[in-house]
Amino acid sequence: MQASFERTSWFPIMLRLEGARVLVVGGGNVAANKVQLLVPTGALVEILSPTLSPELERLVGAGKAQATRQDATVENLAVRLPGCRMVYLATSNSQLNATLSALCQSMNIPVCAVDAPDVSSFITPAMTTRGAVQIAVSTGGAAPVLARRLRAKIEEIMPAGLHLLAAFMQHSRLALRKQVPDSAIRRRVWERFLDGVGGSLAMAGDSQAAQQELDRILREGHAKTGEVWLVGAGPGNPDLLTLAALRLMQDADSVLYDNLVGPDVLNYVRRDAERVFVGKQTNNHTLPQGGINAELIRRAKAGERVLRLKGGDPFIFGRGGEEIEALVDAGVPFRVIPGISAANGCAAYAGIPLTHRDCAQACLFITGHARADGTLKLAWETIALKSQTIVIYMGLTLVNQLCVRLIEHGLPADWPAAIVERGTLPNQRVLSGTLSTLPQLVADNRITSPALVIVGEVVKHRVVSAPT
Numbered sequence: 001m002q003a004s005f006e007r008t009s010w011f012p013i014m015l016r017l018e019g020a021r022v023l024v025v026g027g028g029n030v031a032a033n034k035v036q037l038l039v040p041t042g043a044l045v046e047i048l049s050p051t052l053s054p055e056l057e058r059l060v061g062a063g064k065a066q067a068t069r070q071d072a073t074v075e076n077l078a079v080r081l082p083g084c085r086m087v088y089l090a091t092s093n094s095q096l097n098a099t100l101s102a103l104c105q106s107m108n109i110p111v112c113a114v115d116a117p118d119v120s121s122f123i124t125p126a127m128t129t130r131g132a133v134q135i136a137v138s139t140g141g142a143a144p145v146l147a148r149r150l151r152a153k154i155e156e157i158m159p160a161g162l163h164l165l166a167a168f169m170q171h172s173r174l175a176l177r178k179q180v181p182d183s184a185i186r187r188r189v190w191e192r193f194l195d196g197v198g199g200s201l202a203m204a205g206d207s208q209a210a211q212q213e214l215d216r217i218l219r220e221g222h223a224k225t226g227e228v229w230l231v232g233a234g235p236g237n238p239d240l241l242t243l244a245a246l247r248l249m250q251d252a253d254s255v256l257y258d259n260l261v262g263p264d265v266l267n268y269v270r271r272d273a274e275r276v277f278v279g280k281q282t283n284n285h286t287l288p289q290g291g292i293n294a295e296l297i298r299r300a301k302a303g304e305r306v307l308r309l310k311g312g313d314p315f316i317f318g319r320g321g322e323e324i325e326a327l328v329d330a331g332v333p334f335r336v337i338p339g340i341s342a343a344n345g346c347a348a349y350a351g352i353p354l355t356h357r358d359c360a361q362a363c364l365f366i367t368g369h370a371r372a373d374g375t376l377k378l379a380w381e382t383i384a385l386k387s388q389t390i391v392i393y394m395g396l397t398l399v400n401q402l403c404v405r406l407i408e409h410g411l412p413a414d415w416p417a418a419i420v421e422r423g424t425l426p427n428q429r430v431l432s433g434t435l436s437t438l439p440q441l442v443a444d445n446r447i448t449s450p451a452l453v454i455v456g457e458v459v460k461h462r463v464v465s466a467p468t
Helices: 030-042 055-063 075-078 094-106 144-157 163-181 183-195 196-201 208-220 243-251 291-302 320-330 342-350 397-409 436-446 457-461
Strands: 021-025 045-050 065-070 084-089 111-113 126-131 133-137 228-232 256-257 274-277 303-308 334-337 362-367 388-393 416-421 429-434 452-456
Touching: 021 030, 030 045, 030 055, 045 075, 055 065, 075 094, 075 163, 084 094, 084 256, 094 111, 126 144, 126 163, 133 144, 133 163, 163 183, 163 196, 163 208, 183 196, 183 208, 196 208, 228 243, 228 291, 228 320, 243 303, 243 334, 256 291, 274 457, 291 303, 291 320, 342 388, 342 452, 397 436, 397 452, 416 436, 416 457, 429 436, 452 457
Parallel strands: 021 045, 021 084, 045 065, 084 111, 228 303, 228 334, 256 274, 256 303, 362 388
Antiparallel strands: 126 133, 388 452, 416 429, 416 452
């Protein structure tokens, strides 16, 4: 399963404007807002309008911008366009803005007609700025108010001294590049600096102490040592990732992932990390388990920090134990980050409690994988108990055989059972029935993998209004 990509017509970039001519057409408050954004970039801002608002008059009087006091006509704009890097159209006449935008685009000059993305070639995102640190939020012009709300949330969590940290890192960048030529190692030095006390010292404005901390990290050595991180990605919904998982996903050099990792989860991996699909589907293993083990070892010994991203939890039917044994034998250091298991996540989003004081004092996880001859060999006498909940992973293919065996070993034919398809995702489906009806429900509704089977009286306690 590959990462999903939602279609968008807009591509975010950071544009250097220092010394570049930028034209703002219009003399009102909207135009003034754009000029205020442009002035800190060092752009040569020119305003085309017969009248100017008090704020624009102030900016022109202070030498922050120049004004050509003419009407915003096609003729007057055409004279000003040659050599312009970009244009803002902020007149109160939408038809005029559309006409002027067409002129700019005919000359391949980027143009933004304010509040009219349909006739613009670029739009301005909602921006949060801390000196050199800038975060932009855009909805492609679809929901500007939403973008502003998101920007406000970002403003709340961005430390006030972030610009000081950025300035320190910029000042130290060239010297560090000479001292540590390898970019991958250099990135690790900065990560140690930011994750330790160095970042806090720089944000507090204590550049001397911050430099001492950076020097200490360099003295301790910065060899490119490899490591493997076995990380649980949860049942599919990226909101269920742990904070530890998110941090390692941003630090990894490469990521090995399989079919059970939710497609949107991969969007949280560092953009320049190498992605390697080692998918496992029924009767179709892209890379056998031995090959996965060997690839983890090879990459770690080459100095990479390898993220082994697994759906659910690595130690619940994720073969994490086998991979760790191989890493130990090879002398490769590793870390394990647990994830929300499919059983926990899917049951919760389906509104089904896995245990209940009145009917289920235990919960049993089993796998529905068949033997080579297509049969299931399980300890049915310990599974088919009324006092426990049974959660069956990978049981979709043999759901009919599972239900039959449970009935044969003592559970009633009308014993509650449910199946959760694509649990925790927006298109989740939950079907409730009994051991005798569940196989037909699966067939009639064309349930596909991934799906989880839950058997037990807890199914009768399902809260239908639970989030899906």
